[in-house]
Amino acid sequence: MFIWLRSLAFRRTINLPPPALLALSYAILIVIGMLALELPVSTHHGIAWGDALFTAVSAVTVTGLGVVDTGSAFTTTGQAFILLLIQLGGLGIMVFAVLILSAMGLPIGMSHHVFLREDLNQTSVRELVRLLKVILWVVLVCELGGTALLACVTVPEFGWQTGLWQALFHSISAFNNAGFALFPDSMVRWANNPLVNFTIPMLVIIGGLGYSVIADIFQLRQWRRFSLHTKLMLVGTAVLLVGSTVLFAVLEWDNAKTLGSMASAFDKWQASWFQAVISRTAGFNSINLAEMHDNTTLMFISLMLIGGGSTSTAGGIKVTTFIILLLATLAFFRRQQRIHAFGRSVGLEQVLKVQALVVTTLLSVMFGVFLLTLTHDGEFLNLLFEAVSALATVGVSRGITGELDQLGRTIIMLLMFIGRVGPLTLGFFLAMQVPPRVRYPASQVYLG
Amino acid sequence: MFIWLRSLAFRRTINLPPPALLALSYAILIVIGMLALELPVSTHHGIAWGDALFTAVSAVTVTGLGVVDTGSAFTTTGQAFILLLIQLGGLGIMVFAVLILSAMGLPIGMSHHVFLREDLNQTSVRELVRLLKVILWVVLVCELGGTALLACVTVPEFGWQTGLWQALFHSISAFNNAGFALFPDSMVRWANNPLVNFTIPMLVIIGGLGYSVIADIFQLRQWRRFSLHTKLMLVGTAVLLVGSTVLFAVLEWDNAKTLGSMASAFDKWQASWFQAVISRTAGFNSINLAEMHDNTTLMFISLMLIGGGSTSTAGGIKVTTFIILLLATLAFFRRQQRIHAFGRSVGLEQVLKVQALVVTTLLSVMFGVFLLTLTHDGEFLNLLFEAVSALATVGVSRGITGELDQLGRTIIMLLMFIGRVGPLTLGFFLAMQVPPRVRYPASQVYLG
Ligand SMILES: [K+]
Numbered sequence: 053m054f055i056w057l058r059s060l061a062f063r064r065t066i067n068l069p070p071p072a073l074l075a076l077s078y079a080i081l082i083v084i085g086m087l088a089l090e091l092p093v094s095t096h097h098g099i100a101w102g103d104a105l106f107t108a109v110s111a112v113t114v115t116g117l118g119v120v121d122t123g124s125a126f127t128t129t130g131q132a133f134i135l136l137l138i139q140l141g142g143l144g145i146m147v148f149a150v151l152i153l154s155a156m157g158l159p160i161g162m163s164h165h166v167f168l169r170e171d172l173n174q175t176s177v178r179e180l181v182r183l184l185k186v187i188l189w190v191v192l193v194c195e196l197g198g199t200a201l202l203a204c205v206t207v208p209e210f211g212w213q214t215g216l217w218q219a220l221f222h223s224i225s226a227f228n229n230a231g232f233a234l235f236p237d238s239m240v241r242w243a244n245n246p247l248v249n250f251t252i253p254m255l256v257i258i259g260g261l262g263y264s265v266i267a268d269i270f271q272l273r274q275w276r277r278f279s280l281h282t283k284l285m286l287v288g289t290a291v292l293l294v295g296s297t298v299l300f301a302v303l304e305w306d307n308a309k310t311l312g313s314m315a316s317a318f319d320k321w322q323a324s325w326f327q328a329v330i331s332r333t334a335g336f337n338s339i340n341l342a343e344m345h346d347n348t349t350l351m352f353i354s355l356m357l358i359g360g361g362s363t364s365t366a367g368g369i370k371v372t373t374f375i376i377l378l379l380a381t382l383a384f385f386r387r388q389q390r391i392h393a394f395g396r397s398v399g400l401e402q403v404l405k406v407q408a409l410v411v412t413t414l415l416s417v418m419f420g421v422f423l424l425t426l427t428h429d430g431e432f433l434n435l436l437f438e439a440v441s442a443l444a445t446v447g448v449s450r451g452i453t454g455e456l457d458q459l460g461r462t463i464i465m466l467l468m469f470i471g472r473v474g475p476l477t478l479g480f481f482l483a484m485q486v487p488p489r490v491r492y493p494a495s496q497v498y499l500g
Numbered sequence: 501m502f503i504w505l506r507s508l509a510f511r512r513t514i515n516l517p518p519p520a521l522l523a524l525s526y527a528i529l530i531v532i533g534m535l536a537l538e539l540p541v542s543t544h545h546g547i548a549w550g551d552a553l554f555t556a557v558s559a560v561t562v563t564g565l566g567v568v569d570t571g572s573a574f575t576t577t578g579q580a581f582i583l584l585l586i587q588l589g590g591l592g593i594m595v596f597a598v599l600i601l602s603a604m605g606l607p608i609g610m611s612h613h614v615f616l617r618e619d620l621n622q623t624s625v626r627e628l629v630r631l632l633k634v635i636l637w638v639v640l641v642c643e644l645g646g647t648a649l650l651a652c653v654t655v656p657e658f659g660w661q662t663g664l665w666q667a668l669f670h671s672i673s674a675f676n677n678a679g680f681a682l683f684p685d686s687m688v689r690w691a692n693n694p695l696v697n698f699t700i701p702m703l704v705i706i707g708g709l710g711y712s713v714i715a716d717i718f719q720l721r722q723w724r725r726f727s728l729h730t731k732l733m734l735v736g737t738a739v740l741l742v743g744s745t746v747l748f749a750v751l752e753w754d755n756a757k758t759l760g761s762m763a764s765a766f767d768k769w770q771a772s773w774f775q776a777v778i779s780r781t782a783g784f785n786s787i788n789l790a791e792m793h794d795n796t797t798l799m800f801i802s803l804m805l806i807g808g809g810s811t812s813t814a815g816g817i818k819v820t821t822f823i824i825l826l827l828a829t830l831a832f833f834r835r836q837q838r839i840h841a842f843g844r845s846v847g848l849e850q851v852l853k854v855q856a857l858v859v860t861t862l863l864s865v866m867f868g869v870f871l872l873t874l875t876h877d878g879e880f881l882n883l884l885f886e887a888v889s890a891l892a893t894v895g896v897s898r899g900i901t902g903e904l905d906q907l908g909r910t911i912i913m914l915l916m917f918i919g920r921v922g923p924l925t926l927g928f929f930l931a932m933q934v935p936p937r938v939r940y941p942a943s944q945v946y947l948g
Pocket residue numbers: 114115116229230231333334335445446447
């Protein structure tokens with residue numbers, strides 16, 4: 053549908069700027085999804101329009117917040133619709149990212165020699181098709197591999213039919229960082245299962261890196277040949293993963309309602325690793341998040357705001373944006389005119405993009421929380437958690453979303469939509485910027 | 501003392517960069533203050549060292565958070581010491597601002613023809629003395645005028661001696677945005693007194709504008725001759741004052757524990773105006789802030805982070821920084837290379853300063869709150885409120901500071917110190933930046 057809309061736009065049948073086109077295609081997908089979920093065949097006992105809309109928004113924006121229990125309210129057909137929405141929403145982002153970046157004449161990551169032109173001539177169309185094929189391959193391999201691994205857990209427990217379906221559902225949901233689960237308590241039942249604690253996080257990490265990073269890894273293979281973007285993403289992700297795992301374990305180790313109740317240190321580390329990976333983009337949980345300490349919650353909120361990789365299904369301001377934010381601050385204190393990293397330099401003009409993205413994100417959170425406090429009388433930290441979870445399309449919950457009235461739900465839905473469309477839209481504006489005059493060996497870092 | 505330290509530094513007897521010098525002079529002032537407050541003559545029944553230190557930090561950084569009741573714990577002598585610390589702390593900032601800006605060869609606001617050189621030659625010393633005289637005059641006129649007005653309320657109520665002392669104390673405390681009051685409930689007793697609701701906010705506003713703005717107003721008199729900085733400050737302050745008064749009134753109008761208990765609409769508007777003015781920099785309160793709704797609290801936190809004017813006694817990221825932040829975001833979306841305001845342009849290189857300041861401020865708040873959640877088990881919103889109040893040297897409280905253990909108090913003291921020294925220190929770094937190449941008629945905006 054994206055390609056179709058896109059080609060329409062190129063033929064000037066629809067004269068919309070790409071960000072509007074992106075928002076429009078998501079909106080259309082959401083409406084179709086809502087209608088599909090309203091079909092009698094999708095649910096056991098019917099579903100209110102508001103609930104169907106919320107579920108469709110949550111699925112298309114790969115967030116994972118829910119107002120009904122996915123596992124019990126929907127039939128397998130309904131769950132399949134949700135899975136399709138997740139896949140289209142998640143894939144759409146990747147494909148659209150390629151399309152707009154290529155249309156802008158920016159390197160699209162697979163090879164630095166491939167530049168696609170705005171007129172989409174023969175060569176570029178062929179390149180584009182090749183690119184999309186690679187993306188589809190990565191998606192297919194990861195999701196089927198994940199299914200196979202998860203099936204080793206679910207099939208013995210639930211039998212072939214249900215087990216395979218659960219493995220497929222959770223694999224696709226994890227790879228697209230969607231966070232939808234078929235159990236009301238998400239992944240709590242598998243909190244101490246090593247295979248699940250390996251498979252789900254790996255899918256989430258790979259899906260959250262962004263296709264250009266994966267392409268660099270598989271095609272270039274050597275560290276020194278990686279683009280600056282890939283290097284920053286890999287180092288940043290590794291630091292965040294290790295740091296948040298350790299911090300989570302330290303803070304929650306003795307909390308009787310979370311890690312404290314687990315038998316062994318290994319189990320505690322497993323659960324910490326799982327939550328630390330999941331907190332930035334995917335919306336699963338293997339412990340009860342409402343029982344976390346306030347400081348762990350604050351760490352969680354910070355990680356959600358940082359998010360995953362550009363051109364991935366992850367939300368937030370993105371890891372590279374966060375790194376550039378820190379490097380720019382450092383450069384300022386050192387009175388440097390350029391940001392240096394891995395022997396490359398990034399122009400300070402990038403700071404404008406970072407700043408615009410951070411300002412829009414923080415203002416959205418502020419307004420969202422402010423409006424939520426008007427509609428709901430819950431604890432402030434929980435409202436903040438829920439708003440950030442929606443805006444960063446993470447989808448973890450401390451139980452507030454279920455309690456919200458229709459206005460509160462609308463705010464959450466808007467936050468999810470902005471979170472999904474916004475950063476990319478901004479990314480588009482970024483790409484449209486005047487090309488930077490090259491003074492030093494410059495490098496492109498995707499922001500937002 | 502500042503001048504003495506400064507001249508020592510110029511003679512290279514002490515070889516410290518100005519930011520370190522600033523921090524050092526505050527630290528010395530704090531230690532002297534602590535010793536003075538420990539004197540038997542300062543308190544009725546003695547005071548713990550920790551309490552004396554906390555009070556000294558709070559006074560020198562003109563914050564106003566307290567662990568003991570200023571009115572009942574300290575004798576008039578002790579209160580006079582506190583007042584002296586406030587005055588030195590507050591004045592020190594203004595004087596130091598002139599000194600470092602002049603040393604950097606930047607226009608210091610009084611006249612755009614006055615540039616003082618780093619070697620402080622004869623002419624510049626004479627100019628400097630003239631400038632300092634003007635500052636001292638403004639301080640003296642405002643503080644004595646405020647005392648006279650407040651005395652009309654306090655003298656009839658408490659008699660000449662106590663009444664005049666209270667008028668003087670609150671006038672100086674207000675002009676320096678210090679927020680120290682002689683009553684345990686701050687200004688609640690005068691919540692409906694029109695004269696107090698006029699005098700205190702006016703002192704706070706003038707003190708919070710920054711001397712360069714006041715100098716522009718008194719010396720240039722015509723709007724079109726004002727510097728861009730002055731225009732931005734005046735418009736920004738007016739918008740913030742009107743907006744926050746209205747929003748405060750709307751949100752709290754029916755809250756039985758704040759505005760709801762007041763008899764007339766006039767009283768409610770008075771109290772809203774008072775709290776709206778006070779929230780950005782001074783630390784008084786005429787209603788019980790712990791009873792505000794969560795959304796009002798959130799608004800309050802945002803206003804505290806914005807703060808007052810550069811080179812004033814106010815804290816926060818400063819009004820102009822906030823405006824530039826918004827204008828830069830707007831410029832980015834419009835794909836402009838410069839920020840435009842009032843027919844002047846500001847180079848985007850300013851964005852670096854803004855960004856560094858915002859990042860440092862937000863990281864400080866995050867770390868502060870994070871550490872506070874480790875030491876204290878209170879409600880998150882209250883801890884956030886207290887941390888921001890300390891870092892932005894505002895000094896309002898929802899009652900947490902009194903409950904903190906020694907570690908928690910230390911964190912609050914550090915936040916106050918960073919809040920007081922940090923932004924200016926950063927301002928110093930800013931001033932040291934490479935002079936911008938002038939392309940358009942450029943204008944200097946003080947940030948932080
Ligand atoms: K998610």
